[in-house]
Amino acid sequence: MTDAEYASARAAVLAGGDPPAELMADCLRTVRLLVRTAGLPPHYSPVGVWSDEAMDEVCADWVAVRLVDRGQLLAMLQRAPALRVFRRMAETSVRQHLVDGLTRSQSANLYDRVARRLDETERFAGSGSGSGRLWRLADGPDTPFDGDDRQLLGVAWAMGEFHVIRYDAEARKLSPLLEAEELERFVGGLLEAGTMTTGTIMRALRLRFAIEDPAPAGELDAAADASTRPDPEAEVVIAELVTATLAELTSRQAKVLIGIDNGVPGRELAVQLGCSTGTISHERGRIAAILARLGTDAPEVLKRVLDALFTENA
């Protein structure tokens, strides 16, 4: 697609027309190129590896759910005056679509984990039975939390950042959304606002982490079993993850990462980058989230990402 063709397609859609086939073809081209150039890590694939089938599945799902159903194609076209800007937005959009899918797929065993932690941890105490059983902090308030969803979400946000993790590619489908300590911190923080049922705690988790109801476990397991992920040389895998991680970082995040590694204080880094300290804090959180999704590969990938940034920065 040329710049002129893009301008024409953009004008047509903004005027209320259907997106031309060439525009949709360019979207699919973007996804394929991203995969072929290692711009998307293999664990973002719904089957853990970037086969042709996985790529087709992702393209179809992304176009149907995000671009069409949610109207994101229109949103991107409005904001992208030029083809290169549109392509950059398409890359971000498909990556975000895959990350969201990763988060959703990891919620299957969350309810059990929350229930087990409430049962097994001494700092939590329960009263009542069944689905109405109320949980509280052993040394916390015993009045029921009576806020609505908005207030519940406010309490959940107030606990700060939580890192969504993945242990390794093979365990991807059944891995927990949060590490055990993080999950306990989340539940404990909620119960400081009042006693709650397990259902209310799950509701808070869903609201805070934008988790949809889990798909049937059998379907998830079948998808995991269907993985045809080969066992490539670890070195190749790590190299691809480094490229994919660099692709996922923004320019500002890369500079924050360099600053952190150089021990530059947040305030000074903000001055250097011409932004606020709040922005530095936000970017640190986004970087941590990207690395957390790498699971056990994160330390090695981070080291090599920094090597790559410093080499090119020298």
Add this chain to the structure above:
Amino acid sequence: MTCPPFTELCATDASTRLGDHLSGCPRCRAIVARVDEAEPALGHAPTPSAPQPAPGPPPEPGGVWTFWAPAMDEYVVAAVLESGADEVLIMPLLGETLWASEADIALDPGVLGYAALAPVWASDRVLVEQAVETVSVLSEQHLAALTAGYDAFYAGEPVADPGGAPVLSDEDPRLGAHAALADDLRPLYSPWSLLHVAEELGPVLGQRRDEVGFELEAWSEQLDVEPRIWGAFEAGEADPYAAVPVPKLGQAVRGLGLLRSRRVVELARVSVLAHHSEETVTAAAAQARRRRGVVPPRRRDPEAARAAADHYAAALEKELGL
């Protein structure tokens, strides 16, 4: 700094074609060094230029427009809350709704065709020249909701029916996300704010020259205007009509990276109005005074000043291509 698409960084001629960007972006340099440059050559990397304004009426309250700024390669979609001759009050409409708080208003997909978030706290003014095209029109009900939200927020009152949960702690990551958004929107609002540091053009240009670090002597020499005269103009003490030729003023506006806009023209008009003076006494009267040893004060003729200001403004408007 916004980066090119990842796939452009894989082009065979990425290192040369994207050189300007790569020189300031460690992330993209690292990617170019790693990828195998297997994609077709870019040929050329178009330099973004000011878009042509859409034909038709200017922004009106209730319109949803795209807005641009010289330092941004993406447009910002925003609702127009108020409009004037040279400026517009806007509220951005974001496609990303994750960070919604009690100071945001959610718009359901029926309004724009996708779920959007109006960050009330991020509303501000832009120059009317930054409006590119209209993409939608809000219903009276939605415009009233956004306007009421704006009024409430700036009166320190809660926004009715907010789009997100309240921020209850400094640990809330939405605070950082909002700070990042504010930083990202700063280039959109800076063309307006750069032109509102003073009410005359000279002091506005002077402050901008200081910001970009140009010395008065060198800058005056570049413009071919005497430093004493340019200094007086920047200090708000000289009449540009008499002291600064219009082409030099156009050169200064462009050279300092200010947006060519009606606001610039209006500031110039005010400068002339404030400082234009003319000898209006008759020769005979002047002779009589001289005999008495009286030096007459320079007299201002409001009509002459207005005519000079209009003439100068019209010439500057033409010079700036407005």
